[in-house]
Amino acid sequence: MTETGLNLTPLHALHLELGARMVPFAGYEMPVQYPMGVMKEHLHTRTRAGLFDVSHMGQVILRGPDAALALERLVPVALAELLEGRQRYALFTNQDGGILDDLMVANRGDHLLLVVNAACKQADLAHMQAGLPELQVQPVTDRALLALQGPGAEVALAALIPGVAAMRFMDVATPEWRGQELWVSRSGYTGEDGFEISVPEAQVMDFARALLAQEGVAPIGLGARDSLRLEAGLCLYGHDIDTATTPVEAGLTWAIQKARRTGGAREGGFPGEAVILRQMAEGPARRRVGLRPEGRAPMRGGTVLWDAPEGGTHVGTVTSGGYGPSVESPVAMGYLPAEKASPGTPVWGELRGRRLPVTVCELPFRPSTYKR
Amino acid sequence: MRYTEEHEWLRVDGDVVVVGITEHAAEQLGDVVFVELPEIEAMVAKGDEVCVIESVKAASDILAPVDGEIVEVNEALVDTPALVNEDPQGDAWFFKMKIDDLSVLDDFMSEDEYKDFLG
The missing domain is CATH 2.40.30.110 (Aminomethyltransferase beta-barrel domains)
Structure with a gap:
């Protein structure tokens, strides 16, 4: 924490060293841009590769018997079939069909790894602890999160971890770098190919520097992250989706698999099912x-x-x-x-x-x- | 060249005053993507919002620094807003004003005073 009451990510000193302009965002002091500027950072990510610090986002581990099936009680998404090593986009909904948060859920074998929005993470934890009493809900507090996005992302990351080139969109893997586990997913929020990489806090400075040393990799701030996701048509929680919008209104029904829809094997059974299934049938x-x-x-x-x-x-x-x-x-x-x-x-x-x-x-x- | 606390610069050119934004202002704004200019022959009062500048981050206004008449605007900025970042104190002037009394410019900061103002 700073004297302003803002949290700092483990890469804070690197942002300052790189000349970032820092702003408050979701309770964290985050880089909004580097000296390159928002426009060039955006274009750089689309043509080369951009490295983003997204450590403010919440990482949460869910453990317990049939954790995926249990989590289905809180999301209109089919998770029981989610294969080990795969990730899916999901939404926490409320009783009115509104959206409490959007998130990623990865099946990592003996547990699920969730990545949730920074501004929602405390509420999400409370929501899961209340709604999933039989599961262990464990916030991950000792790891940073990076996103490497753009057409050059694969080559840059593969230079450090050769195995990632074989991953497909929404695959997750656990390679090692210098003896430590990285939690890698082939995903992101820019519309580009790329990866999100969870790195132990003690190692993230070295790892970020190793990525920035790769040809074509530049640090990118929140300003360009916003214009990239907007061009990609992706929703920003709190702006494009919130508790007053349903997944159907938001055009996110692709995230509601057949098994959870009317007539599906596990029809309904999530908060707001009446509103959401009716809107899917009748149109919003x-x-x-x-x-x-x-x-x-x-x-x-x-x-x-x-x-x-x-x-x-x-x-x-x-x-x-x-x-x-x-x-x-x-x-x-x-x-x-x-x-x-x-x-x-x-x-x-x-x-x-x-x-x-x-x-x-x-x-x-x-x-x-x-x-x- | 004179400077306002709103980070505009004023330069006397014959009998008109040329107005633009400072390098500091351009850098703070970030990449400019849209500029809206005032109407020629508009009579404006000090403090009126006469131009709109939109950057990738936010919208802001340019205020008329003094009372006067807008006599010329820089149409190049409408087609190429990025000029504001490339040459804020040169080619990227915004408008020219005719004013009654050029001596009012003495009330504004000199370059040294503006540098002190920026701190």
Whole structure:
């Protein structure tokens, strides 16, 4: 902790050494950008490889008999079939079908490893302890978490750990580096191929330096992380999804496998099942959409959307938006009534008292390059 | 060159004042992706929001440093907002103003005073 009450990650000194501009984020002092700047950091990740410190995120181990099946009580996701060495995206839902957090769940043999959002981790722990009393819920407090993302990620990581080249998207493995276990998954949150790597705290400084010494690897801050995930159409918890949005409204039904849907082998049995299964059957009243503002002015989260250039009705709100360095135009996401959610529909975003035209579009803005 | 506490620079060019943002301001803003300029011939009062600058991080305004009339704007910034980061105190001027009394510029900081202000 600093005197400001913020937590520091084990790489804090490295960020300062690299000239990062530090900002408070989810209770941590984190690098928002390095001297390269957000735009170049974004483009560097899309063309080479970016190293991100995501140690603020929560890592949690779940242990116990049938842990995967037990965890299904809290998520609308099929986990019982998740093979050892595989990972899946999941959502904690509430009784109203709202989203408490989004997370990754990996089957690591004798336990599950969860990665949850920094701002939600205490609430998630309490939620699991209350909802899964038969399991051991163990926060991992002695490991840092790195993400290495971009087309150069495989070569850079394989230079340190040759085995990772054989991993496919959403595989997890436990290779060793200098005698210590790394927990590696082939995943990330930028739309690029890449890896997330959990590293023992005592070793992470050396490991991060070894990665940064590889050709084409640069440190990337939270600013570019946000524009990368936005172009990839990925939700930011607290902005694009929250307790007032359901997975169906958010367009995340791909994360609800057949086994948990109506007629599936383990239909329902998660918080908010009535709302979620009904919305899946009947269609939701509103949907998350991609939005392309015309012109160059970015429309950020909170921008009000109207169905007419003047008069008309307030039909929705931008939940996150900004400039997309790879698509070279402003990009945004938000919620609109289902009848306004088809690609090509015109709406208007209110910016500084004026309504500017916006077109509903497909997500993502930029196709992902995962190695499936 | 004179400087405001809002990190704008003012340069007298003949009988008009050229206005831009300082290197410090450009660096703090980060990569500029959008610039909106005022209307030519607009009469503005000191403190009016006359330009909008959006960077990858946030939106901010340029305020009119003095009362006067906007006589020219730098259209190049609309097509190439990145100029603001490349040459903030040169090619990336924002607008030119006609003012009644050029001596009001003496109220603003000199370069040394601005450096002290930045600390």
